[in-house]
Amino acid sequence: MNGRVTLRPVVTCFLVVACVFFAADIALKSGHRTLGTVLFLVAAAPVLGGCLVIIVYDALVPALPVCGSGRCRKFKHYTYVRESHDGVIYRCRCGTEYVERRDKDAVRFMEVCSDGSVRPYMKHKRWGRWTPDAAGNSD
Numbered sequence: 001m002n003g004r005v006t007l008r009p010v011v012t013c014f015l016v017v018a019c020v021f022f023a024a025d026i027a028l029k030s031g032h033r034t035l036g037t038v039l040f041l042v043a044a045a046p047v048l049g050g051c052l053v054i055i056v057y058d059a060l061v062p063a064l065p066v067c068g069s070g071r072c073r074k075f076k077h078y079t080y081v082r083e084s085h086d087g088v089i090y091r092c093r094c095g096t097e098y099v100e101r102r103d104k105d106a107v108r109f110m111e112v113c114s115d116g117s118v119r120p121y122m123k124h125k126r127w128g129r130w131t132p133d134a135a136g137n138s139d
């Protein structure tokens with residue numbers, strides 16, 4: 001989602017990990033069992049760490065927030081309705097529709113009122129948690 005900023009460290013990390021795996025492979029094949037094992041663990045650590053971060057982040061920051069009535073807490077409690085010019089529209093099990101709009105600085109989750117207007121509900125910044133979106137401002 002943020003390719004320009006995050007791609008370079010990801011690629012660098014990938015190359016470093018690949019090199020260490022390669023070195024571990026050479027060490028193991030040339031009979032250096034201990035060195036090969038150590039290098040293998042060194043290479044595996046950032047991969048496992050990265051996966052752990054993604055799993056923990058996903059658990060802490062659900063893809064969609066709890067709905068207005070507090071009954072729909074998980075992504076599967078929402079149904080995709082359609083794309084609109086504001087963003088993606090979801091309907092929770094209570095029947096309320098919400099728009100998920102990805103702004104430059106934050107993701108906004110807005111309730112669609114019966115007259116078709118949208119009301120700020122929740123928002124989260126990159127790597128942040130869902131917080132009430134009082135005014136629909138960026139801060």
Ligand SMILES: [Zn+2]
Binds near residue numbers: 068069072095
């Ligand atoms: Zn609901």
